[in-house]
Amino acid sequence: MQKLNSIFLRTFIISTGVLVSSLCVFILPGVAQETAHLNPEVAYLQYPxxxxxYATAIPFFYALYETLKMIAIIExxxxxxxxxxxxxxxxxxxxxxxxxxxxxGFFLLDYSNALPPLVAVIGIVIIIITTLVATGAAFLKHVLIKSRLNVN
Incomplete structure (x- = not known):
């Protein structure tokens, strides 16, 4: 049963990585191009x-890699x-x-009055999810340390 769970987790993490990398390669450039076309007043911000x-994708993929390594350790x-x-x-x-x-980036775009509402909503959702991940990792670390002290 545990082997099945770890296979499911690995599959989910790898498919998440493939999905996000596909979004980065195929979807994001098109969305940036379309947004620049619809809002020519902020088109100069397309590439920044x-x-x-893309800069935020690097730590995301590293976190996925660390998660895969942790699954191997638990196995x-x-x-x-x-x-x-x-x-x-x-x-x-x-x-x-x-x-x-x-x-x-959120404050920089808001300061330059170039923050479209859709980008603001997506940014807020990503900020909330990332805060939950950081809090969850800190909580799991605390539980791990506490349980290690109780075992010894």
């Missing part, structure tokens, strides 16, 4: 915004490993980097 979104029955704690730290830091990039 696209670059900012080896070393649940109380310090490597799991380190992996949770990396995921939390990746979430912080994404948060900083999106919040700074």
């Amino acid at each position: 915004i696209l670059l900012g979104m 080896r029955k070393s649940v109380f490993s310090s490597r799991l704690e380190q992996g949770l730290n990396y995921i939390k830091y990746c979430a912080y980097v994404i948060l900083v990039l999106y919040i700074s």
Whole structure:
């Protein structure tokens, strides 16, 4: 049963990575082009915004990689490993980097009066989800440390 769960988790994480990379390669440039065409007054921000979104994809993919490594560690029955704690730290830091990039981009666009409502809504959703991921990773790390102290 546990092997089936880890296979399902790996499949889900890999398919999430493939989906996000497909969005980055195929969908984002077209959306940026269309947005620049619809809003010519902010068309000069097309490539900086696209670059900012690609910059946030790097920590996202690293967090997925760390998650796959953590699943491999759990499969080896070393649940109380310090490597799991380190992996949770990396995921939390990746979430912080994404948060900083999106919040700074959000304020930068708002300051220059170039923040379309759809981009604002998408940005707020991503900020909320990233905050939840960072909080969840910190909570899991706390639980892992607490349970490791109770076992010893």
